Amino acid sequence: MQKAQDGDGAAYRLLLGSIMPAIQSLVRRRVFDEALAEDVVQDTLMTIHRVRHTYDPARPIMPWIAAIAATRAIDGLRRQGRIQRRELWDETVLAMELDPDATHRMEDFAVEGEVSQLLARLPARQRQAVEMVKLQQMSLDSAAQATSQSVPALKALLHRAFAKLRQDSTTQKGVSDNG
Amino acid sequence: MADHDLLIDQLSASLAPVRRPQPAGLRALGWMALALPCGFLMTRLIPHYQPDWSAPGMVWAMVEIALALTIGLAVMVQAFAGSIPGRGTSGLRLPAVLALVWLAISIANVADSPPHPIRPGAGMYCYTFMMLASAPIMPMVILALRRTRALRPGRVLVLAGGGIAFCVAGLLGFCHPGTLHPMDFVMHLAAGLTITGLTTLLGRRFIAA
Numbered sequence: 001m002q003k004a005q006d007g008d009g010a011a012y013r014l015l016l017g018s019i020m021p022a023i024q025s026l027v028r029r030r031v032f033d034e035a036l037a038e039d040v041v042q043d044t045l046m047t048i049h050r051v052r053h054t055y056d057p058a059r060p061i062m063p064w065i066a067a068i069a070a071t072r073a074i075d076g077l078r079r080q081g082r083i084q085r086r087e088l089w090d091e092t093v094l095a096m097e098l099d100p101d102a103t104h105r106m107e108d109f110a111v112e113g114e115v116s117q118l119l120a121r122l123p124a125r126q127r128q129a130v131e132m133v134k135l136q137q138m139s140l141d142s143a144a145q146a147t148s149q150s151v152p153a154l155k156a157l158l159h160r161a162f163a164k165l166r167q168d169s170t171t172q173k174g175v176s177d178n179g
Numbered sequence: 180m181a182d183h184d185l186l187i188d189q190l191s192a193s194l195a196p197v198r199r200p201q202p203a204g205l206r207a208l209g210w211m212a213l214a215l216p217c218g219f220l221m222t223r224l225i226p227h228y229q230p231d232w233s234a235p236g237m238v239w240a241m242v243e244i245a246l247a248l249t250i251g252l253a254v255m256v257q258a259f260a261g262s263i264p265g266r267g268t269s270g271l272r273l274p275a276v277l278a279l280v281w282l283a284i285s286i287a288n289v290a291d292s293p294p295h296p297i298r299p300g301a302g303m304y305c306y307t308f309m310m311l312a313s314a315p316i317m318p319m320v321i322l323a324l325r326r327t328r329a330l331r332p333g334r335v336l337v338l339a340g341g342g343i344a345f346c347v348a349g350l351l352g353f354c355h356p357g358t359l360h361p362m363d364f365v366m367h368l369a370a371g372l373t374i375t376g377l378t379t380l381l382g383r384r385f386i387a388a
Contacts, residue, residue: 007196053197
């Protein structure tokens with residue numbers, strides 16, 4: 001270290017390389033997060049470099065290094081604690097920050113999913129009738145024309161479809177109430 | 180590990196020779212020799228009280244001055260030593276004992292003083308004197324501590340601020356009556372706390388390692 005204080009770069013490189021395992025061990029005694037420990041080790045090296053003139057060659061080097069490593073480890077833990085206290089991990093808020101309409105879209109997706117689930121329970125012809133008249137908002141005449149059937153027949157299909165959907169929802173409610 | 184090797188290479192490449200600081204005792208003595216006259220000169224801005232050194236109570240006042248300056252020096256030595264990594268501030272027992280003796284003498288002095296009605300602005304001379312004297316001393320000590328920087332700047336600066344406060348209280352003793360009124364004593368303590376707080380606040384960023 002004395003040579004390093006005099007400006008000998010090779011001696012300094014050798015010193016830092018040889019004390020690196022000691023620094024890592026000192027830091028890992030206090031910091032258990034691997035990424036933070038690596039940051040603290042680098043911070044310790046930078047501090048050693050900044051205050052290298054304060055080392056007294058008449059004294060052992062390890063207490064000097066240990067004090068720097070311990071202080072930097074505590075600083076690192078405090079910094080991490082402050083960041084964790086300030087940061088919130090809320091996916092809804094994050095989505096809102098990125099796209100303010102995101103929540104509306106998510107709600108729309110949810111409703112769409114429920115409707116498709118309900119329609120999946122209907123027979124194919126009834127489902128087609130509901131989709132055309134109620135979802136695509138076609139008139140009864142055009143829907144009847146498109147499906148090659150009479151308007152009364154289409155009305156009957158719709159009536160049966162809604163009756164089945166009502167019956168299904170009543171049954172489901174009864175199950176969930178009993179459960 | 181590769182990152183550390185890269186950093187070590189960069190640090191080694193930017194290495195320049197450095198000068199080691201003097202021992203803490205020498206640094207504190209040098210600082211006192213420079214800072215106290217500056218502080219005293221600063222107090223010439225306000226009219227000084229000229230004490231009668233032959234008055235009966237002045238022996239205790241002189242003991243107080245000597246104690247305050249000794250405590251100031253001892254605490255400054257600890258502040259300079261504490262700014263070096265791994266040294267700590269283990270030598271604070273002596274200044275702490277001396278501070279207790281100083282406090283006891285001050286309280287006895289207050290108790291011995293003739294009763295005096297508290298008037299508005301009482302103790303303001305003492306407060307102003309101490310603040311004026313510390314005005315040049317505070318930046319000087321921060322600059323002196325910046326030479327070594329400190330891993331725990333708060334702790335070091337509280338010690339330095341306490342050291343300045345005691346030194347300035349010692350200077351005040353040369354321009355203060357031998358008797359100590361309660362309000363004066365309260366203002367001495369208030370000035371000491373203000374100086375300690377200001378030193379800590381002003382120097383924190385400057386001396387952080």
